[in-house]
Amino acid sequence: MSQLLVTGILLGGLYALISMGLNLIFGVLRIVNFAHGEFIMVSMYLAYWAYYYYKIDPYISAFVIAPLTFLFFMTVAKPFIVKLADSSHLGQVFITFGIGIVLQNLALMLFSADYRSVDTVYSKMQIALGEIQFSLARMVMFLLSLVFTVALYYYLKKSYMGKTIRATMQNRTVAMLMGIDTQKVYVFTFALGAAITAFAGGLLLPIFYVYPTIGFSFALIAFIVVILGGLGSIPGTLIGGFIIGLTEALSGYFISASMKQLVYFCIFILILVLRPAGLFGQRGTEELGVK
Amino acid sequence: MTMQRSLKREFSLVRIVLLVLPMLLALIIPNAFFRDIVILLMLWSTAASAWNLLGGFAGQLSIGHTAFFGIGAYTSTLLYINFSVSPWIGMFAGALLAALIGVVLGSITFPLKGPFFSLSTLAFAEIVRIISISWSDLTKGSRGIVIKYTPGFDKFIFDSPVAYILIAWVFMIAVYCVAVYFNNSRLGFYLMAYRESEDAARALGINTVTVRLKAVAISAGLTAMLGTFYAQYILFIDPESVFIVDNSLQIVLLSLVGGIGTTIGPIIGGYIMVPLGQFLRSALGDAVPGFHLVIYGLCMLLIIMYLPGGLVSLLQRRSFGGSRLKRPGRRRDEHGAVGNS
């Protein structure tokens, strides 16, 4: 039983980490990013090739890939983000969905559909606390999710950029009137979210394996976690991750593994209806920028 | 006056040609593959306009319509396989069931707006898919159901594609007429009012709950009937083909490309995207795996990013698609809470 809880919590940390970036992009910017899964997929491939060709450990390459992703979105992809921010949410769904299709099949063309994974020293390491077992790699994911939560939380709360981001989230028009360059904020936040996602992707590699269509299942979970925890609420995302992680572990154990998705989809709809702002989002925020 | 004028527009020469052309071509050209494409084209165009009744007119952007599609397919097929009920009857049974489920879903998710409603419909579709897999005593689960090829009108199975062409066409015209009705009726106007501003609509005496549920029921029911058609045409259904999220997205994509909330838009969307996808698939089928989808994705991106009102916005001044596809948050003042409270 305790083992079950631990596994659930660790899984939750993993989910939280992959959702953190989406929380900035969807939760804060209200950009419905259906390519989130593909962002993860791409970064996993980057990490994989870094390992394959240069023997760079995923844990190290993650620290390279994330900044690169950030730069990419700040510069090359900037006009695209601006365009995205101005389209309706349906437009966003399909622009990002289209990008998803393209990325997925580019990966297929370039790398074939083979399953690729790395075999690092630690990816098999176990830590045992008496009865309870857990894998080092997952533990790392878990701890990093905590670190990111705290860091991001204080960044958004204290730093100037963080404040402007929150202001823009609250009311774009007013933020504009207050002389905030909302466009810059959008691009920055999006790039930040993408970078965090890329980081998470790199960390996933030692635990999972990468293939072109791996993204979808992660993306769906990320959306659920973000909404469950509350849009724009960083701690919320962490808790949301835990809830989904535990739900999955427990319902899988006590009901049936084939039912666990059913269970968390139901929870998802219930939360949406009963508390659309999510568990930790401030009430009403879900209406912002949404008709 | 205005009325007749709008009706004239709905059945202008160009449109009549558009609506009849593929059917005629398919009848004239005895080319089974071309006919096959035309049938699928009409199928998905119709599905798109059925979606558009809810997504376009009422502004309820569902991305879970594949659930209704699948419910239709499974209801008629199961009735046919187990109790040899003619799919013609099963079709309406499915429509009814889908409409009911739609109403239930609609009333649960009533408070949800924008992306939240969309995501809830996505989740709903996934739930239905999972159930269809795990309730295998009823649905045969993932193994799917093969419908035995035994031609016969009552069985809704035909040896000549001509029959399918005509049926698909009748569906398309029927749904188009429903869309025209929406565009020129009390219900339609009330839905559009609701779409534009729920408060204004209520202040004008519109019971937004009931009009919305009506839209859901009609849209879901029609989509389900198309599910039956699909099943009877392909003669094989399984969860992965009728409940898969790609269907939902395809349906919305067509409307988006053609022009949301317009009568002809979704159909035009189907005319463009279905052949395009098929052309790329067969032209690049020999190329590197995935290539044709990359191209398809790019085309889709271009159209959506640079023609937010859909192709119809070229045709009509009055396709609010353009105004819709601007981010509402931009005009916060009009969507704020009631009054200045």
Place this chain on the structure above:
Amino acid sequence: MRKKTLVSIIVVSALVLALLSGCSSKGSSSGGDTWKIGALYPQTGNLAVLGNEALMGAEIAIDMVNEEGGVNGKKIELVKADVTDPQKATTEARRLIQQEKVGLLIGTYGSSIMLANAAVADQNGVIYWEGGAVADSLTEQGYKYVFRTNDNTSAMAYAMADAIPDLAAEKLNKSPEDLKVALVYEDGSFGTAIADIVQRRAKEKNINIVFVEDYSASTTDLSSIVLKLKNLEHDVLLLSQYFNDAILFWKQARENDYNPKIVIASGTGQTTPDFYNGVGKDAEGVLVADVSTRINPDALSEEAKTMLREFEERYKAKAGKEPASHSVRNFISMYTLFKKVLPLAGTLDADKIREAALSLDEPYGSTPFGFGIKYAENGQNERMFNTIQQWQNGELVTVWPKEYALKEPIMLPLPEWKDRQ
């Protein structure tokens, strides 16, 4: 008005596009000195891995035939189509027949696609030659023009159940009746089919299955099942998994220190090199029910051996990795088709081909899998079977049944994780 016409033009051109996509038939239709064959395989999406793997096997067979001057002097021209679901399969199958004028269809991977291909072919009086998919349902539809050389789900499921007495009961020195067996499968069409037949077979052999659970292969976590199994007293674990979940399951088994004594998996997830790449040395000792070329050479005819040698060289040259059973399956099926059936038929006429196929009678051992060739009326080759193989030092070797065994089974029961390096 100009805009109206513009849109109309776009629409019309799209329709023309559709027409073109049909009529743009590459090269001449069958006849002359080439025979056109349509290949319907999933090359994108979730089935892509094995879809492309399977297609490669077929392509190699055709290359070989063509290099040797083709069939009765006719070169084989392969027209490929990417079919990822039944609807696309139906459409593309029609296209290949109507537009490309192919005389024969081959495929595929994935049972729903297989069924769609077969249905179209049979309706159009064209032969559909199945090379990879294993679902029994193919030959239960009463089709006239559908043939399958390779094994089917039953063969695989039977092998899994039948091997238990020798490989489990003996090694754990218990009697088969006392064994406690757990069965875990992914809820896709393949996993479900295997699970059903395994359970039926186990009942016949009165082996008692104490635990059955399924899950969706798209899941990102399997710890709940792993933990259930960990807390469940059982001797044998039967698995029927797809790819990602097979790797995920085994990784999480280790993470949660779940130590099954004996694992027998059906041949999908655990068969390919991807599994070994995915979990590394942890794969050692896992048993897999599948067809295999790693079988006792004495059981094979000379022709079969040379055939295999050539295939493997070509495959390595082409893919730069070890072939998985799915490519070999397609290779053998197509090799049989082009080397044995078509020369006999001398034409692509469906009835002639059927006649020729039914007349074949080759003993066990005449193909690299050890299969013989004898098609039943329903088109299924009756001289096929599965063996049990085991991951030993990075390769799958046949360990059961005796007459085909290449090596002795090792690591039965499996060592605990802590004793592995």
Place this chain on the structure above:
Amino acid sequence: MVLLETRNIEKRFGGLLVLKNVSFEVKKGEILSLIGPNGAGKTSLFNILTGFLKPTSGDIFYKGRLWKDITPEKMCASGIARTFQVVKPLNGLTVLENITVGSLLKYKNLRQAMRKAHEVVEYLDLLEHKDKLASSLPIGLRKKLEIAKSIATEPELLLLDEPMGGLNSGEVEEMIKLIRQFRDNGLTIVLVEHVMKAVMNLSDRVLVLNQGVIIANGKPEEVSRDPAVIAAYLGE
């Protein structure tokens, strides 16, 4: 006779008390102005009368009968139309269609409804704008459209929430004329307005609301002399 009457309406948002036993009546055919500093609770009162907000306590009588748990659509159907201070045009629709949505309340048949809407269009001389998209209108016309929509429902009681906010003096003059016209055609009007000029020469009666309490109720000139009112506006 009395058309609308409220008895000790009270409304709190959480701890905040925005309306405190507000009781007043609206007589048929009069123009009653509701004034008061910002945040006095005028709009909240409107929202309660039209069912957009539920009162914490208190009763609403309309046409002599008590209305329990009212909703906007019910109120509108029974003859109370309202406008919004922050106008809510149906952006995707043309002016004529906007108004038609209103007239559909009484005329189920679209053709009749459109004909009716057309009359409204002419009445408010919006003729040259009737086929423009609502989203394309300048603020002045939007305010007018807001009223046109509500008029089209053929109400007996019209609640106008700052119809002149943001209008230039010319437009204000026009609006005043318009409102007087409405009254002459037998409409009863409750007006929330900050433009004192309009209030003074339109209203038969003025109701002053301050911090959720009615502090004065009488003829315009009396009220304007009422010290309490002056205090409320100028602040002690």
